[in-house]
Amino acid sequence: MADKLPIFVSPEQLQEALGDAGIQIVAVDSASDYASAHIPGALQLTMADFTASQAPVAGLLPDDQRLAEVFSDAGLRNDAHIVAYDRVGDGQAARLLYTLDAMGHEAISLLDGGLAAWHQAGLELADGAPQHGEGDFSVNRQPDRIADRAWIKAHLEDADTAFLDVRSAAEYAGADVRSARGGHIPGAINLDWNRLKDDNGRLRPRAELLELLADHGVREDQDITHYCQSHVRSSYTYLVLRYLGYDKVRGYPGAWSDWGNADDTPIDTGAGS
Structure with a gap:
């Protein structure tokens, strides 16, 4: 299933892929909002985890070591197809996917319409605190x-x-x-x-x-x-x-x-x- 996912996936396509060991879902969300509602099995990151600022400049790429640590701590894997979503118009999830792509991880997809589209499709939501796995994610800046x-x-x-x-x-x-x-x-x-x-x-x-x-x-x-x-x-x-x-x-x-x-x-x- 993972190798068939396009860059933009519908809620129905992602629903069919739930449980595929080759796919990791990431919510770009605050820990509190994630805890209230998230796609089952999703990992969690915030924008601040994978961007850097040097006032007045925002939205910079952190260095390679920092990104490798952040993605590893979140439980991301280099061998996974990573699907990201957010609840604020797809921009934050897209920024995560751009960062992954720029770091050499091309197996990426965006849930089109984010959590709102998932909810509107009547699909299952889970609650509870983020559960981060053990990862060893390496980056290869492009x-x-x-x-x-x-x-x-x-x-x-x-x-x-x-x-x-x-x-x-x-x-x-x-x-x-x-x-x-x-x-x-x-x-x-x-x-x-x-x-x-x-x-x-x-x-x-x-x-x-x-x-x-x-x-x-x-x-x-x-x-x-x-x-x-x-x-x-x-x-x-x-x-x-x-x-x-x-x-x-x-x-x-x-x-x-x-x-x-x-x-x-x-x-x-x-x-x-």
Whole structure:
């Protein structure tokens, strides 16, 4: 079953996989919320476990040793297909999966619609405190999945590189300022991540997604860097492009909290096309 799970799984697909020893489910949730309701057998992590901050920059990748310790302590296994979910719009679970992918663990899936979709499907929920197993998780950082400020500055003028800003139009334009400076990376394409979802917060059909990306000039042949404010929303779009078969995709940990708080980065303002 594990090798048949797509990057985005429905509640029904995950229900069929419950009990498969090759699959681990992870709730990205607080310990208290997890204790009140979680998918049976799920492990538990919080965003703070697998992200780092250096104020005013948030959403950074911890070092390899820290991530290996966190994932091991949570009971994750390198030989497992890891399915993540959350209860806040899929962004936090997507950030965990991006981090796993960037650390060389490609067997990943996101529960489409998160815990709300599971509940709406009428599927079983459990309660009780998190039960962490014994793990020995190793990481193998993949530089081609990660962009930082220096890499972006070096590739601003490259025709085969694109920057996908998945924040709101107001953030992109510089009207909604959440760092020292507002605006966007010069040349970045603006596509609000919410437009990839339907009215129920579920992923839109593949054909609609491909049309939407094409309408915004997102090309499969480019090396595409995703960013938002701290690489939560953009972790979701990273997974969407992976799901659609885009091979050259990167995340920007730190994202606008890094770029917009630096004093040596070029910034554009104004609406997108």
